Amino acid sequence: MDSERRCGDLVSDLFSHQRDITLARVAPLADRLRPRNLDDFVGQESILGVGRLLRRAIAADRVGNLILHGPPGVGKTTLARIIAGSTRAHFSSLNAVLAGVKDLRAEVDAAQQRLAHHGLRTTLFIDEVHRFNSAQQDALLPWVENGTVNLIGATTENPFFEVNKALVSRSRLFRLQPLEPAHLRQLLERALRDPAVGYGERSIDLAAAAADHLVDVAGGDARSLLNALELAVETTPPGADGSIRIDLTIAEESIQQRAVLYDKQGDAHFDTISAFIKSLRGSDPDAALFWLARMVEAGENPRFIFRRMLIAAGEDIGLADPQAVVVVEACAASFERVGLPEGLYPLAQAALYLAGAEKSNSLLGFFDALKSVRSANRQQVPAHLRDANRDGQAFGDGVGYRYPHAYAEHWVAQQYLPGALQGEIFWQPGSLGWEGQRRERLQQRRAAQLAAAAEMAADQGDVLSSSPEDPQLERWLQRQAAAEGERLDTLRHRFWAGVIWQRQARVLVLEARSLLWALDPLAATPEGGVVITVAQASDRERLQAQLKVLDSLRQPQLLLVPPKTPAALNSQLEPQLALDSGARFDWVIARQPWQGLSAEQIADWISQAGALLGQNGQWRLLFSTPQLGPAAGLRALLGKAETSLQTLLEELTHLEGQRLIQAQSTGLISQRSLIAAGWQVQQEQWQESLQLELTAELIERWLAPASSYLEAMAVLRGKPLASDAVQSLREAFSRLLGQPMPQALEHTLVRARRADALQTPLNP
Known part of the structure; x- marks a missing residue:
């Protein structure tokens, strides 16, 4: 009996294998050309480029629960299959159109068995996940929540409306965009060139006009493009020389009409009417007619459009032109009388009147x-x-x-x-x-x-306000900012003032000694990323300890780059840049960089780091120069009371003046180097007055062995201070513990972008 069963299983496997071979041979071109890895994937660089969040998650096998949404033919299912090939977890898939609760339970049972017996995680891919009804999605939720399965869902609908809110809240959402024409041309060339899954073994002559038409009408849908090419090739007989010639006429027959992506209950419906109303509000009659025509062509109910125009007549025009609502109401009544297609005239008339009217939202x-x-x-x-x-x-x-x-x-x-x-x-x-x-x-x-x-007494009412509880990340950011002190946090806000963040921006922070200057980009660029360079290994260890509480995918990349070897920065980042130009940075920022470096070394840094910036990238550098050194401050506090220290303090005060000039020159040299390298530079300067309380920590920072202050004095003197001189300074400072010492800082904020970039002026 066992031998018969084994024989039956073998025959079944042979038939399954033969079936797979047959399916691979007869599968549509679009299915055969699916990429098998991220390097072959075309498009979606904003989320899949080197260094982007989703690519990092796939490489680290930390995808977790994921929902991909976007229009048809942009790579949602393909991306899920690529994840399947790169994960160490078991990968299962269901199609929500065909599967039910019974199928879900079977997958969950199998996942539990794998986890219990083999310690193997399970990733469950559900295509068209929005087609599951509420009960089916609820049946999946407990197993996603307790980690029995990791969910990857694909949907053409907006998950915020069509997917269980609990599932959405436990998943990372990625929105895939329609493919650009350049991406579609890559796919077209691959299909014609590939001998294994494409038409590389056939002689196909695709006219340039035909290719342009296919790419244009496909409208960002790769599947539509490849299906049209397949239809053209398979239905066109070869010529006498055996070559299949596809001209514009054949291409037009193969893909006859551009598909208008429009769902009356989905994103396209709301997005298009939003674009229409905003065009009316912006007084752009051409755009208003375009979006109106798109809605009419897609079969939108004109009564709905009139209803929205009546709202716009009040909200966006109002009393600037009280006749606007009268005109729209009259056009709506005319439409009801004449119907379609003649009713399109009053429909267009109302839209054009609103677009041309004076605007007011009073x-x-x-x-x-x-x-x-x-x-x-x-x-x-x-x-x-x-x-x-x-x-x-x-x-x-x-x-x-x-x-x-x-x-x-x-x-x-x-x-x-x-x-x-x-x-x-x-x-x-x-x-x-x-x-x-x-x-x-x-x-x-x-x-x-x-x-x-004013002749009558009037009571004044109280105004109350509240704000929601901060999420975990925001609380972490606030704790980090508070750890640096209120004064530096205020300086941080001025440093980033006027910046409008993009979620996909990438930021390079140079010579960081704390996380303060990276807090804003860490919060604002979840789909981009932050790279931080440190000058010493001890700085890297300290920052790594502070970052442990963050999700590993949100942590910045820490690089050890000694100040005198800027080439080390490029060597560590070069692998990313070679793979993807999208890995270039949008910002290079630093506080107090390049102290003690020569003009040549600063120019080298600007050259190396500037090469990492994209075309629209910007510099933001802050130089803060103390106007009084420790010796000058001590001299002011002591007056003439300490005659034994006067000679030493006079010498150190003179050296501190030289050091001040050097520190100011660092910012000036940086600006000149930026200008010489072709950057458009702006600067902002302001003064800050302080009262430094003399504390044991402050004295230690100045006078500890190998402190930056003592090292700077040694360089300027040509020899280090004697140990008894340092001890005398320490004793003098210690007698003044708790007293305020006046200090003044001069801040210089340098902003720069490429001089040839056609952009708006630099952020203020």
Whole structure:
């Protein structure tokens, strides 16, 4: 019996193997050309480029729970298969269109067995995960939550709307974009050239115009492009010379119409109507007509479009042109009378009127008034505005009211708002159109009303506010900033002032001695990354200890680069740059870099680090120069009381002045080197006054053996200070412990970008 069973299994395996071979041979071209590894994957550099978050996660086999979403034909399923080939976990897959709860339970049971018997993790890929109903997604949640399976989901829908919120909250989400024309051309060339899975063994002559048409109409969809090429090749007979010639006519027949990506319940619906409304708001009639035509072509209900235009007539035009709502309402009524297709005329007329009208959002003042209604503590109607017909005589309601029609211009200055809200302004009229003509008069009347209200006492209500609890990362960032002290944290905010972060930005921090200057990019660039160089191994060990609490995928890369060997930076980063130009940096930043280096060494650093910046990359360097050294400060505190130290302090004060000049020259040399290297440079300078409290730690920092201060003095003197001189200084400082020592810092913030970059001016 056992032999019969083994025989049956062998026959089954043979048939399965033969089936796989047959399927591979007859599979569509798009399936045969699927890349097998990341190096062959085309497109999506923003998330898969060297150093990007998803690529790092795949390389580290730490993908975890993942949801890929984007339009068809951009590589979601292919990327999941690549992950399957690179992970050490067991990989299983289901298609949500065909699978049910029973299939899910079978996969979970198998995953539990693998984990219990072999210690092997399971990664479960679910294609079209949005097709699972709520009950099916709920059945999956406990096993994702306890780690029995790692989920990789692929969907063409927005996961925030179509996938269980609990699953979304436990997953990293990546949005894949339509492929660029350059990517589609790469796929087209690969299909024609590859002899194993493409048409490399056939003679195919694809006309340039035909290739352009296929790429253009495919609209970023690789599957659509390859299906059209396959149809053209397989249905075109070869010529007398055996070559298959595909001209523009054949290409047009193979891919006849561009697919309008539009789902009335999904992202395309909301994104397109958003683009349409924003085009109206931006007074761009051409863009408004384009998005309107896209919606009409995709079958959007014109009544929905009219409804949104009525909202826009109030929200974005309002009283700048009160006729706007009248025109849209009249066009909507005309559409109801004539229907399609002639109803497209009033539809377009309404859109063009709104795009061409003067704009104002002053009607939003109503929502400010509504907010005040909900939050104000005291909203009593002022006594002079109350109804006098019921109890006016008994309580004085209505007494003091001034009847506007009894005054010139039918207006009189008096209080109308509750006392607690007197002086509040809810409507800010624009300067254009109907309301612009009334703006100046309104301002004059408001001033008169405030003067009239000043005659009456008014209570002021309290304003309360709260903020949500900070997440774990934010709390870590705050702790790191607090550890550096309030003064340096304020300096950090000024250092990064005006920067508009991109989530995919990459930042290089030079000569870091703490994490302070990297905190902002660590928080703002989760899909990019931060690289930090340190001058000494001890600095790297200290920073690594501070970073242990972070997820390994969010940790910056720490590189040991001695200040006098800038080439070591490029040698450590070169492998990344060689693989992907997207690995270049958007920022190179530093605080107090290149101290003690020569002009040639500073120029070398700028050359080496500048080569790592992309075309739009920027420098941001902060040089902080103390105006008084320790000896000068001690001399000021002692006066003439310590005659035995006067000669030593005079010598050290003179040397500190030389050191100050050198420190200032570092910033100046850096700016000159940047300009010489072709960078456009701006600088900002400011002074900061301090009162340094003399502490044991501060004295130790100055006078400990091999301190930077003593080493600098030794270089300037030509020999080190004698040990008894250092001891005398230590004793003099120690007698003044706790006393404030005046200090002044001069800060110079240097910003630079490429002089030939066509961009807006440098961030302030």
